[in-house]
Amino acid sequence: SSQQIAGAQLPRYVRVNTLKTTLEDVIDYLKREGFSYHGRAGRMEDLHNFSGKTFVSDLHIPDLLVFPPKKDFHTHFLYQAGHIILQDKASCLPAYLLNPRSGAQVLDACAAPGNKTSHLAAIMHNKGKLFAFDLDAKRLSTMNTLLLRAGVTCQQLANQDFLKVNPDGPEYSKVENILLDPSCSGSGMVCLQGSCSEPQEEAGRLQALAAFQLRCLNHALRFPSLQRLVYSTCSVHTQENEEVVAACLQQNKGYRLVPLLPEWPERGLPPLTQCLRASPAKTLTHGFFVAMLERRGPREQEAD
Ligand code: SAM
Numbered sequence: 001s002s003q004q005i006a007g008a009q010l011p012r013y014v015r016v017n018t019l020k021t022t023l024e025d026v027i028d029y030l031k032r033e034g035f036s037y038h039g040r041a042g043r044m045e046d047l048h049n050f051s052g053k054t055f056v057s058d059l060h061i062p063d064l065l066v067f068p069p070k071k072d073f074h075t076h077f078l079y080q081a082g083h084i085i086l087q088d089k090a091s092c093l094p095a096y097l098l099n100p101r102s103g104a105q106v107l108d109a110c111a112a113p114g115n116k117t118s119h120l121a122a123i124m125h126n127k128g129k130l131f132a133f134d135l136d137a138k139r140l141s142t143m144n145t146l147l148l149r150a151g152v153t154c155q156q157l158a159n160q161d162f163l164k165v166n167p168d169g170p171e172y173s174k175v176e177n178i179l180l181d182p183s184c185s186g187s188g189m190v191c192l193q194g195s196c197s198e199p200q201e202e203a204g205r206l207q208a209l210a211a212f213q214l215r216c217l218n219h220a221l222r223f224p225s226l227q228r229l230v231y232s233t234c235s236v237h238t239q240e241n242e243e244v245v246a247a248c249l250q251q252n253k254g255y256r257l258v259p260l261l262p263e264w265p266e267r268g269l270p271p272l273t274q275c276l277r278a279s280p281a282k283t284l285t286h287g288f289f290v291a292m293l294e295r296r297g298p299r300e301q302e303a304d
Pocket of ligand 1: 109110111112113114115116117133134135136139160161162163181182183184
């Protein structure tokens, strides 16, 4: 399929884990290994017009390095030591956009295996509190290992159904930011190995996923001190993306969408153009969707 061809050509993205090192140190380390660094990309084309032992830094996401497709870092020292995280560029958007302040109380509702959690911790400089939930015990234990390797210390993990977490619990009274990256169809994930199974997309499954996603979103908006929430999926289906967000806004008049990154090459489908989409063709990433909701001020008109 065309997605498979595009997938084989996606750049390899490497996020520098600033809890353990710096962008400069990683660049220097790689240069000493014979890589050549071509600076910060200025345009999308700069992300794929090179090959071999060459790399650039990304034009949108800070601390993100870009290598030619298929470059494998799984056995590399920097990966084993937790200095770099192998994470698609689109999946770096949620934490980067939520941008929690150092010292904030933050909640990651569906967190495992935790790449976005460790990204949040890095942005917070490990200061504050990061409540992270996941229903799947096995994925949560993988997450524990990953966070340990990444040097994350501000987290509180719980093997719990997010929908059963009490928003009025005293421990959550100061949660200002929520990252919600719930289970989805995964229809945005492009096949990189050529041995991937065809996605099964019957209507009933999508409908059940969308209903679950909307319940999670509505539940998240009940946390009393919430200011901003980022919702993301790795789905390309409107039903799991724009339609979930539109239904939620309809049911929660106290929240509005925040316009995201004007310079990003792909928008949410109209009228939800404040949101972002990502795809192999337009952003050189897996398929992805991101929305940010913000609580309205107490005196604000509900005009828009
Ligand atoms: N945010 C993660 C990351 O960046 O590594 C990926 C999350 S994955 C898309 C969705 C996760 O939601 C799965 O690990 C799944 O076990 C979890 N999940 C599904 N239903 C849940 C629920 N009701 N409460 C908490 N977690 C749930």
